[in-house]
Amino acid sequence: MTDLKATDPPVTDPPATDPQATVAKATAHASPGRLSTLHRRILDWYALEARDLPWRDPGTSPWGVLVSEVMLQQTPVRRVEPVWRQWMSRWPTPAALASSASGDAVQAWGRLGYPRRALRLHAAATAMVERHNGDVPGTLPELLALPGVGAYTAAAVSAFAFGQRTAVVDTNVRRVFARAVGGSGQAAPSLTRDETNLAVALLPEDHVEARTWGVAVMELGALVCLARSPRCPDCPVRDLCAWQLAGRPAYEGPVRRAQSWHGTDRQCRGVILAALRATTEPVAQCDVDALWPADDPQRDRCLDSLVADGLVEPLPGGRFRLPGRQDLTN
DNA sequence: CAGACGTGGGC
DNA sequence: TGCCCAAGTCT
Incomplete structure (x- = not known):
């Protein structure tokens, strides 16, 4: 193992906000030797641990x-x-x-x-x-x-x-790079330009390696570099990881608001759609009404929005079905 | 660009 | 229990 710490940027570096600076920093951090090590480790790990999907x-x-x-x-x-x-x-x-x-x-x-x-x-x-x-x-x-x-x-x-050399950036990739390269516990709430630039900069030059790189990083994020409880002892790049080397500091950035659920339109729409999915027969208005507390305007509003979205088709006589489905009951 | 948009499982 | 999370997209 090479002396990795000697080539690491100081962990106390403030986060760069300029895209160019971020890429430059990432590239410096990932000098050719380091970068090929990162690539090889993750690709080897993937060859061994990939799920059979x-x-x-x-x-x-x-x-x-x-x-x-x-x-x-x-x-x-x-x-x-x-x-x-x-x-x-x-x-x-x-x-x-x-x-x-x-x-x-x-x-x-x-x-x-x-x-x-x-x-x-x-x-x-x-x-x-x-x-x-x-x-x-x-x-x-x-x-x-x-x-x-x-x-x-x-x-x-x-x-x-299609096997193209294209950078793939999903939530797993963002988290892995935020930790391994950025030294942060988690990625920002939404995708930034910096992250896209970084993903492109980290794409292996070699076309064959690049083909597997994206899915390999995603798999690492899905199986090891978990959001809630990362399995660092099992990580193939734990000794290269900026977050690990910094002592896994807690995330300090802006927090994402948790989605509410109970009583939302999403819940109401889900209940209505579940009922329509369950039968090929058109559902009568009164049966839709029974799905949600009476005299709650939310039910009608959601039914209307489902129709507007094209998820529900209104039929003559106040009945409803999934769009275009044939009634197979007779 | 923040918020809407389903659903189920883990802790 | 209630909150967080899961290979995002659209407005």
């Missing part, structure tokens, strides 16, 4: 990768896996999904949460049929133009499905 199978299509990435937005791997398998079995291509009703996508989404993702995936499938001959596009601008595909998902599909 179905969408990581080399035979997975770009569509399979895209579906997995959308499902994984804010949703744990454990809950995504079975739904992804069913989804890919039912809709193996964008064209297959596009030919189904959007309500079928919402129904198949099940309890993954944030059901607008299902709607957007359906819209993305339609767009791919119309604009890309039914294929998932391979360039960042084309990917970003798809509904529900933002900076993270576009980069992930570019890197994981």
Whole structure:
């Protein structure tokens, strides 16, 4: 082992606010030797410890990768896996999904949460049929133009499905870099320009290494560099980690407000949608009414917003269903 | 840009 | 129990 401390910047350095300075600092910290060590350690660790997830199978299509990435937005791997398998079995291509009703996508989404993702995936499938001959596009601008595909998902599909040398920055990557390079216990509340620049600067030059780098760092964040209780003794770069070397100081930055839940529109919308998912039969207004305390205007407001979002289709006679779903009860 | 947007599990 | 967290996106 080389003398790592000798090359470390003083841990008392104030956080840089200038993007250029941050990248310069990161690059200095990650001198060629250090950087290659960081890369090798994490890539070796990944080769040994990576989970066997179905969408990581080399035979997975770009569509399979895209579906997995959308499902994984804010949703744990454990809950995504079975739904992804069913989804890919039912809709193996964008064209297959596009030919189904959007309500079928919402129904198949099940309890993954944030059901607008299902709607957007359906819209993305339609767009791919119309604009890309039914294929998932391979360039960042084309990917970003798809509904529900933002900076993270576009980069992930570019890197994981098409093997491009693209920096992937998700919450795991941000946390790992904040600690290992920034010396901070956690990343800032929202993605900063500095973090993106840093992720690009840390991308391995070697194309083969770059292919796996993103998913390897993400995996490290998901399995070892955990938010609440990091497993530092198991970390392959614990001796290089700026946060570790600084004595794992507590996070001092701005705190993110916790999401409230009880009594929110999100809860109300979830209750209504769960009822519609459970049946192919249109649900009568009175049955919707029974789902939420009487004389609470929140219920009607949420039903209206679900309709406005395209998650619920109002039918003549005051009945409701998931959009386009056929009534299979007779 | 802060806030909305689901759901379930861990501590 | 209640709060925090999980491969974000959109407005």
